[in-house]
Amino acid sequence: MKVTHPDPERDRIVRFLDALRAAEAAAVRVLAAWISVCRFDGLRGGLRAIAEREAAHAELLEERLREMGEPCSATLDDVVLDMALARFGSGSIPDEEKLALVLARYPDDASAARPIRATLEQLDHDLETREILRLVAEGEAATVAWLRAYHAGLARDA
Amino acid sequence: MLRQDPGPEPTRVIGLLDAFQAAERAGAEAVGRWIGACADPRLRGGLKVIRARDARHAALAEARLRALGGAPGARVGRELAALCGVVADPGVSDRSKLALLVGRVPVSEDGPLGRLVREVEGDAETHALLETIADDERASLRWLRTMCEALERERA
Numbered sequence: 001m002k003v004t005h006p007d008p009e010r011d012r013i014v015r016f017l018d019a020l021r022a023a024e025a026a027a028v029r030v031l032a033a034w035i036s037v038c039r040f041d042g043l044r045g046g047l048r049a050i051a052e053r054e055a056a057h058a059e060l061l062e063e064r065l066r067e068m069g070e071p072c073s074a075t076l077d078d079v080v081l082d083m084a085l086a087r088f089g090s091g092s093i094p095d096e097e098k099l100a101l102v103l104a105r106y107p108d109d110a111s112a113a114r115p116i117r118a119t120l121e122q123l124d125h126d127l128e129t130r131e132i133l134r135l136v137a138e139g140e141a142a143t144v145a146w147l148r149a150y151h152a153g154l155a156r157d158a
Numbered sequence: 159m160l161r162q163d164p165g166p167e168p169t170r171v172i173g174l175l176d177a178f179q180a181a182e183r184a185g186a187e188a189v190g191r192w193i194g195a196c197a198d199p200r201l202r203g204g205l206k207v208i209r210a211r212d213a214r215h216a217a218l219a220e221a222r223l224r225a226l227g228g229a230p231g232a233r234v235g236r237e238l239a240a241l242c243g244v245v246a247d248p249g250v251s252d253r254s255k256l257a258l259l260v261g262r263v264p265v266s267e268d269g270p271l272g273r274l275v276r277e278v279e280g281d282a283e284t285h286a287l288l289e290t291i292a293d294d295e296r297a298s299l300r301w302l303r304t305m306c307e308a309l310e311r312e313r314a
Contacts, residue, residue, distance in 0.1 A: 040282075041283040041286070042282040042283065042285065042286040043286065044286070045282065045285065045288075045289075045290070046286040046287070046289070048283075048287055049218060049290035049291050050290060052214040052215075052217070053214070053290075056214050060206060060210055127199040127203065128199040129203060130200070130203065131199075131200050131202075131203030131204040131301075132203040132204070132206060132207055134204070134301070135204055135207040135208075135297060135298070135301055138297040139294065142290075142293040142294070142297060145293075146290055146293065150286075
């Protein structure tokens with residue numbers, strides 16, 4: 001179903017959705033690289049579920065953009081993605097260090113979801129996208145909370 | 159010498175994962191039909207996320223049970239099949255469907271997967287997989303409760 005978007009900030013919202021879609025799709029690739037060399041069974045299990053969550057987000061955002069009649073054209077910078085794939089796919093970098101790297105970007109569990117929540121608050125004219133983003137934001141916060149809890153558990157056992 | 163808990167029998171874990179993947183697959187299919195008949199854009203948005211996640215949970219559980227040497231073959235029980243039938247039925251109101259779904263899990267309970275997560279303790283990968291999936295299920299349930307309350311308020 002095609003949807004129209006009467007808001008004058010439509011372009012900004014579309015760019016945000018497309019950039020988020022590209023970031024989620026890239027995260028799936030980085031997580032797959034990490035899973036392939038991950039040494040901890042528990043971490044591997046969590047990363048598998050998180051990767052599927054990110055893949056679902058990317059798929060939902062792509063579907064929504066198409067319903068809005070917008071192309072999916074955003075991509076992550078190749079250099080940034082290649083560096084992330086090399087780092088998280090490296091068997092010589094400890095999992096603890098990779099967890100610390102991810103968590104350093106997010107000072108608290110809500111910080112990963114904050115830009116998404118800020119955008120959804122402006123979507124009173126597009127309730128379908130708003131509710132998609134609301135659950136995507138919950139998923140992002142849950143991902144950071146799980147990784148933080150696992151990292152803290154590793155530190156306790158060390 | 160300290161001995162590590164040997165964990166649950168792989169065949170039991172395979173059986174639990176098989177039942178879970180069948181339930182998630184049936185749930186995703188029923189929610190997909192609900193979306194097709196749903197006129198409320200708020201509900202459609204959230205239900206699309208729930209459907210996508212349930213389908214991926216089913217795929218994750220199937221991949222894990224195959225990694226443990228099993229093969230999927232479970233079918234959903236009569237009670238769950240009946241529930242999915244109501245959720246998929248275009249003649250049943252959104253409000254009734256929401257009330258049915260949120261009424262299955264008491265507000266005091268953490269979520270529908272708690273027991274399953276506890277039963278696979280000792281198999282670290284399956285346990286973490288299901289624990290993370292349970293986060294999604296809790297978020298879905300919270301959202302369904304919020305929507306149920308919103309629709310009740312709008313009706314009053």
